[in-house]
Amino acid sequence: MSFVPKDPDFDARVRASFARQTAMTSLGIEIAELGAGAIVLRMGYAPAYTQQHGFIHAGIIATALDSACGYAAFSLMPDDAAVLTVEFKTNLIAPAAGDVFLFRARVVKPGRTISVCDAKAFAVQAGREKLIATMTGTLMAVFGREAITH
Amino acid sequence: MSFVPKDPDFDARVRASFARQTAMTSLGIEIAELGAGAIVLRMGYAPAYTQQHGFIHAGIIATALDSACGYAAFSLMPDDAAVLTVEFKTNLIAPAAGDVFLFRARVVKPGRTISVCDAKAFAVQAGREKLIATMTGTLMAVFGREAITH
Amino acid sequence: MSFVPKDPDFDARVRASFARQTAMTSLGIEIAELGAGAIVLRMGYAPAYTQQHGFIHAGIIATALDSACGYAAFSLMPDDAAVLTVEFKTNLIAPAAGDVFLFRARVVKPGRTISVCDAKAFAVQAGREKLIATMTGTLMAVFGREAITH
């Protein structure tokens, strides 16, 4: 499915908002690809963010997937909207073992208020991608004062 | 509901495993309270882990909630089990604005293989607790070789 | 937590809407208790709605839990709102074996647009209640034309 963005300058708007997420910088997560309604984030293996067996912590994987869902949805919103995560659900499918991790999100249903996104996380090891987690996220567009207080 | 732990030394076992999660140290998350089937984690506000509006990133909140669910479940498992997160789902209810955050998890259903936990995140500001997120998590006990490869 | 309903006549409004859900009549689900932000539904064992082992189908349990969440949220909405389910997530904790099933839902966070509810399903057998499923649901209040087209 391809989408027509309401804001032709969505690319700059998404990147500017992403750059304000200090969590992304701290975790070493960056934008690898960006389109209207779709995004790919990238993170290198980071020993500082593991669980007890040395794999990347499920919550950190979810953090990247949530940002991916949020910015996929945000790319299709009008330029005066802010985006909030209403909820997300993630299944951990395989240990997050790899040199690099990719997080691919796309909008399943864009909406005036509510958007739904799907995302998948992949571990890359020796050039091979392996699915490690899935997410479905529900995002909300908020406007005006509400966008500031959230 | 109160539970009888299979491992009388669950406290030491949980704390040792938690200490191996480098993600907890990096994010400044620590154990505030620990019982059989219940745990409270604590995190101070950390400017390095925010989203675009300066609140703690939803994924970081989920990271703490996931560890809380995992260790609540782990506390009731036998001493040769490892714990894996099968999936979790989190609703973001209010912005993560506060000086301190508390994450309270408890086991809803302990199981030989599958356990289910509920958790809630609270922001503490001026001494008042406010509910900011909920999680339901499904955890799995794994044994032997499987515990190592995950 | 107790709530002050925006519509003092919420009881009649909830019951009238519930009566229009033909699914509830067909499944034999009725309102056992109703308050502001909380509801209990009741269903007898129905051999016509089982899965392959003779227990009530997980989806039928979810149907009752979804209506319970929806009407708990609806009870706190203004009298010109319609309620839509945005999403729900349910954990099946024990087989739905029993003579009677109770579905208890309460609002966790009421909102102008988005409300979050928690619900639990219990099987009653020989007078003993057993937890069989949990749900977290996200509900949306819609107004005007949007309420009709949905």
Place this chain on the structure above:
Amino acid sequence: MSFVPKDPDFDARVRASFARQTAMTSLGIEIAELGAGAIVLRMGYAPAYTQQHGFIHAGIIATALDSACGYAAFSLMPDDAAVLTVEFKTNLIAPAAGDVFLFRARVVKPGRTISVCDAKAFAVQAGREKLIATMTGTLMAVFGREAITH
């Protein structure tokens, strides 16, 4: 992704188990297509199973999606396994308005114990398919006595 079934007779095994779900017969849900790790269910519009606005109840949509996920997973299990739903999560994307509904599920990750499936529900109206709901489901294979008591 295509899968090699452990049981070459999975087709007969899935259909026999599906036929024992009285809920499917009562709701008018049948198997439209079946493969290894994938299934399509079909349901006609049924006025007896609506919510308050005359659309099929979200829980009934979830019932079909849950059976679809369950049998997609079951098709890949060995012939002595029983399948249980651990949990599912569904997003309602558009009203369930249509003459016919299709429920397409496929296995995302087959596992010895835990399998994960994705499913989508479509409303068909005037020959056009419209996405109305998504589900992610977690299923468990159980063996022996446990399979009977569940």
